[in-house]
Amino acid sequence: MSRISIEQMRNLLKVYFIMGSNNCQQEPTHVLELALKGGITLFQFREKGTSAYTGDEKYQFAKKLQTICKENNVPFIVNDDVELALLLDADGVHIGQDDESAEMVRRKIGNKILGVSTHNLEEVEKAIAEGADYVGIGPIYSTTTKEDAKSAQGTTLIAEVRSKGIEIPIVGIGGITSENASPIIKSGADGIAVITDISLANDPRENASKLINSISI
Ligand SMILES: Cc1ncc(COP(=O)(O)OP(=O)(O)O)c(N)n1
Numbered sequence: 001m002s003r004i005s006i007e008q009m010r011n012l013l014k015v016y017f018i019m020g021s022n023n024c025q026q027e028p029t030h031v032l033e034l035a036l037k038g039g040i041t042l043f044q045f046r047e048k049g050t051s052a053y054t055g056d057e058k059y060q061f062a063k064k065l066q067t068i069c070k071e072n073n074v075p076f077i078v079n080d081d082v083e084l085a086l087l088l089d090a091d092g093v094h095i096g097q098d099d100e101s102a103e104m105v106r107r108k109i110g111n112k113i114l115g116v117s118t119h120n121l122e123e124v125e126k127a128i129a130e131g132a133d134y135v136g137i138g139p140i141y142s143t144t145t146k147e148d149a150k151s152a153q154g155t156t157l158i159a160e161v162r163s164k165g166i167e168i169p170i171v172g173i174g175g176i177t178s179e180n181a182s183p184i185i186k187s188g189a190d191g192i193a194v195i196t197d198i199s200l201a202n203d204p205r206e207n208a209s210k211l212i213n214s215i216s217i
């Protein structure tokens with residue numbers, strides 16, 4: 001298996017759903033199934049926070065969600081936990097600036113997808129040099145979902161990266177809904193990453209589908 005191409009990566013990032021057990025009120029497997037029916041293009045398993053599963057329970061939970069993604073041909077990315085990603089033979093890993101270095105993770109995961117969270121141009125350039133397949137830029141809008149999130153930065157960094165001619169696939173994240181998604185794509189991102197707009201929706205399928213429509217500009 002070779003590294004994912006830039007074009008394939010751009011397509012996967014369109015509507016990137018991120019979820020762990022703490023993000024749902026309904027049964028997480030049901031939420032994921034509905035989100036997939038609504039058309040999400042990529043899924044990230046992000047199991048953290050109070051009462052998050054650990055150890056074998058985390059593995060079994062991840063495995064269930066991975067199986068559902070496989071049945072729907074949507075790649076399964078693991079947040080932070082490189083060892084879990086390797087154990088599951090997941091499709092990729094997402095790491096942030098406080099996690100293991102991108103360079104080290106790239107060495108460990110070979111050609112699997114590698115996503116890196118970035119907050120300024122230097123971090124974007126470093127992530128590219130160390131082998132990122134895409135970067136996450138956020139929070140675009142304010143969010144309460146991530147406890148240690150920085151303040152909202154809007155779309156300025158996305159536009160700055162594109163104005164330098166940098167072609168790395170970009171996904172915007174933080175406080176995104178179908179009502180506020182379109183400026184993110186207009187500024188040069190390839191997609192949007194969301195947690196609560198799908199995970200806590202009355203109808204996750206409908207919200208996923210609205211998100212898809214909102215970026216078809
Ligand atoms: C697509 C995407 N972008 C950003 C993040 C945040 O990663 P990080 O800063 O490492 O924070 P945690 O998610 O680990 O709390 C992400 N997970 N996905």
Ligand SMILES: Cc1nc(C(=O)O)sc1CCOP(=O)(O)O
Nearest residue numbers: 138139143145174175194195196
């Ligand atoms: C996981 C995460 N990372 C962020 C970043 O800025 O890097 S913001 C965020 C939370 C996104 O959740 P919601 O869609 O519910 O706002």
Ligand SMILES: [Mg+2]
Nearest residue numbers: 080095096099
């Ligand atoms: Mg992280």
